[in-house]
Amino acid sequence: MGTSERVVPADARRRRRPTKQGTVLSEQLIIETVLRLIGEHGAAALTVRRLGAALGCDPSAVYRYFRDTDELLLAVADELIGRTLRDWRATGDWRADLRNLGLRMHANYLAHPQAAMLTCTRVTGRTHEIRAVETILGILREAGFPDGEAARIYHVFVDQTLSFAALDASTLVLPERARALEAEAWQETYARLPAAEHPNIAATAPVLVAEMSRSGYPAALEMMLAAAAGRLQQVKSGR
Structure with missing residues (x-):
């Protein structure tokens, strides 16, 4: 995930529609999912594609919460x-x-x-x-x-x-x-x-x-x- 201007301000980040798995994205859900994926796959888990698949959403949706994988790692x-x-x-x-x-x-x-x-x-x-x-x-x-x-x-x-x-x-x-x-x-x-x-x-x-x-x-x-x-x-x- 590279630096992107697609990051959404904090007050507008909440996803209005549920993901394919029926959940609503949040920063906490993303962090917990990354922790699980890292436990299963190590550093290889830190890809937008793998994270999107685990969350049941388009990978680009992660940009609404984190600019890049380093910011996500800091959150973890x-x-x-x-x-x-x-x-x-x-x-x-x-x-x-x-x-x-x-x-x-x-x-x-x-x-x-x-x-x-x-x-x-x-x-x-x-x-x-x-x-x-x-x-x-x-x-x-x-x-x-x-x-x-x-x-x-x-x-x-x-x-x-x-x-x-x-x-x-x-x-x-x-x-x-x-x-x-x-x-x-x-x-x-x-x-x-x-x-x-x-x-x-x-x-x-x-x-x-x-x-x-x-x-x-x-x-x-x-x-x-x-x-x-x-x-x-x-x-x-x-x-």
Whole structure:
């Protein structure tokens, strides 16, 4: 889909007639359909022809809502952020609130691994993302972090979460056989290396194999929160 002057103003976008499938087009319906198609076909789903077929409408109707596929992808990214925030409630405990947000965000992206790989690096500038930035900075400032520290910790928190989401998503989209071979490598290779030649691997093998079978994000998140708490203590003590 290329840039087009056919984009219709927001107040005139609603399709008056139902599609061939009996539904009325909307931005939300298009986004949800794209998420489904990406889950089934990956980046190949981002074509107007495939989207039109799935929606039961002329592909050109999509131009009434999105200028091009990049704008559509940004909308998908913003939808994933919005789903993370949908049922989240602040508790007033900054570490618990950030932990909850981070784990929710990570899990939500992994529920849509193909979409995660396409969207984790994007800045949308849209409603849900703006709300997320405001929320996280608010948590940090209310905890007592100065503005510079709040911005820096926000940066680390979000980049860490999205980086692990992209990394773990890339594993989930591997063919089943490739995933099985990777798991076998830890169990059949690393766990069997001789201590005489690889003493550190041999000593840690039981926990290493177990650790590498799951995401490192929860542990990394705790390390980041602990470092932030230490920094906050320094700020409050005047150091």
